[in-house]
Amino acid sequence: MIRRSALAALVALTIGGAAACTDSGQADEGFGPGAAGIGDPYFPTYGNGGYDVKDYALVLRYDPGSDRLEGTATITATATQNLSRFNLDFRGPEVSAVTVDGAAAAEQKREADELVVTPAAGLRKDSTFTTVVTYGGVPQPITSPELGTGGWLATPTGAIALGQPESASSWYPVNDHPRDKATFALEMTVPNGTSALSNGAPGEKTEKDGWTTWRWRESAPMASYLSTVVIGDFRVTTGSHQGKPIVTAVDNTLAKDSNADKAMARTGEVADFLATQFGPYPFDAYGGVVVVDNRIRYALETQSRPVYSDSFFSSSTSEWVVAHELAHQWFGDSVSIGAWRDIWLNEGFATYAEWLWAEHDEGVPVRTSFDRAYETIRWEDPTFDPGTSGLFGNSVYIRGGLTVHALREEVGDDSFFRILKEWTAQKRNANATTEEFIALAERISGKPLREFLMAWLTSKTPPPKPGD
Numbered sequence: 001m002i003r004r005s006a007l008a009a010l011v012a013l014t015i016g017g018a019a020a021c022t023d024s025g026q027a028d029e030g031f032g033p034g035a036a037g038i039g040d041p042y043f044p045t046y047g048n049g050g051y052d053v054k055d056y057a058l059v060l061r062y063d064p065g066s067d068r069l070e071g072t073a074t075i076t077a078t079a080t081q082n083l084s085r086f087n088l089d090f091r092g093p094e095v096s097a098v099t100v101d102g103a104a105a106a107e108q109k110r111e112a113d114e115l116v117v118t119p120a121a122g123l124r125k126d127s128t129f130t131t132v133v134t135y136g137g138v139p140q141p142i143t144s145p146e147l148g149t150g151g152w153l154a155t156p157t158g159a160i161a162l163g164q165p166e167s168a169s170s171w172y173p174v175n176d177h178p179r180d181k182a183t184f185a186l187e188m189t190v191p192n193g194t195s196a197l198s199n200g201a202p203g204e205k206t207e208k209d210g211w212t213t214w215r216w217r218e219s220a221p222m223a224s225y226l227s228t229v230v231i232g233d234f235r236v237t238t239g240s241h242q243g244k245p246i247v248t249a250v251d252n253t254l255a256k257d258s259n260a261d262k263a264m265a266r267t268g269e270v271a272d273f274l275a276t277q278f279g280p281y282p283f284d285a286y287g288g289v290v291v292v293d294n295r296i297r298y299a300l301e302t303q304s305r306p307v308y309s310d311s312f313f314s315s316s317t318s319e320w321v322v323a324h325e326l327a328h329q330w331f332g333d334s335v336s337i338g339a340w341r342d343i344w345l346n347e348g349f350a351t352y353a354e355w356l357w358a359e360h361d362e363g364v365p366v367r368t369s370f371d372r373a374y375e376t377i378r379w380e381d382p383t384f385d386p387g388t389s390g391l392f393g394n395s396v397y398i399r400g401g402l403t404v405h406a407l408r409e410e411v412g413d414d415s416f417f418r419i420l421k422e423w424t425a426q427k428r429n430a431n432a433t434t435e436e437f438i439a440l441a442e443r444i445s446g447k448p449l450r451e452f453l454m455a456w457l458t459s460k461t462p463p464p465k466p467g468d
């Protein structure tokens with residue numbers, strides 16, 4: 001992301017031989033409820049324990065006239081323990097039915113921002129199970145005094161679902177934490193003439209009785225905050241880039257051939273440049289969506305198709321924001337954090353990509369960007385483990401970029417770019433930590449770097465500039 005301003009009760013029903021609790025009994029086998037949070041120290045209720053989602057398949061209909069969203073979410077998951085009951089994060093509209101493996105849930109109830117499901121039979125560890133949630137109503141945004149407004153936002157012509165660190169739970173039931181990445185498919189039915197843009201490759205678009213169904217499939221595992229849907233009146237451009245689909249869209253209230261259109265048209269070029277720095281582009285589609293909405297004053301790296309506020313495109317040299325969000329396709333989207341305290345692994349590299357792009361496109365040396373940024377930092381604020389209030393602060397972004405460049409000067413270009421490319425290859429579609437990054441940098445460079453990097457990430461006084 002970048003902001004514009006800155007920058008059981010176990011129900012032991014036994015049905016034939018399929019029951020999980022016939023032999024020694026579920027209690028003996030340690031069946032129990034999954035945790036209500038995945039274990040992130042910053043956000044104890046985010047995500048859930050007891051299972052690992054493989055795929056979300058959403059079949060939804062949205063009526064911009066009534067703001068009503070309705071349909072089903074099919075969630076395929078594997079139990080990571082003997083599970084008597086599990087939670088999904090869900091702040092969306094009313095749930096009318098829940099089934100697990102085709103059988104109606106013994107109980108489903110809403111508790112705060114969670115949907116708590118007790119399946120008719122316990123779920124054995126390592127078994128794959130499918131949950132279908134049917135729901136409908138008017139979704140609401142997620143508002144946090146510290147983190148702003150995100151989630152489902154109704155607009156005059158549609159809706160935008162967007163936000164970090166949470167947004168997905170406002171419109172579908174989800175294990176809402178980047179530690180549980182899953183593939184994602186969306187079928188969104190909207191009135192004819194309205195666009196519905198989402199992640200991944202486009203599928204067949206069909207029309208029936210005045211409604212159009214748009215289909216999207218993200219085939220690489222995705223952190224839930226990177227899922228999006230943008231519904232409304234858009235200029236949609238569809239093409240092919242590097243043999244993959246590229247879909248960009250610009251709000252139709254912006255003049256044709258606006259700066260936003262021109263920046264979106266450079267999406268493939270920016271991605272190709274970043275691939276020379278970071279390794280192969282990690283996903284099977286490209287794109288971007290420009291929205292006009294005064295509640296969204298940021299851009300977010302939603303997977304394969306970032307969403308940008310139009311406010312970034314007031315000048316003709318705004319591709320830096322495209323470089324930032326596309327860099328996240330490697331750093332954040334393909335290689336995802338497993339805990340929010342590591343967010344500099346996303347934002348530090350995305351900031352660094354802005355500097356690389358400025359050098360490539362405008363001839364501003366990276367070292368010049370580094371020297372300028374070095375003067376702006378409040379060194380009291382740490383980059384690693386910044387706390388929830390520092391999650392989107394300058395230290396995460398700019399000091400993160402400084403750290404990346406300091407590493408480059410310390411180990412030299414050859415080792416540096418090998419570290420980046422090996423990192424994005426080894427951790428592709430996975431989760432990563434700061435510790436793992438340091439270990440890889442040490443291995444490839446052959447240098448002890450822990451103290452050096454931790455000083456750049458956490459020292460309260462400025463580390464000496466390289467070469468000084």
Ligand SMILES: [Zn+2]
Pocket residue numbers: 001002324328346347350
């Ligand atoms: Zn960012």
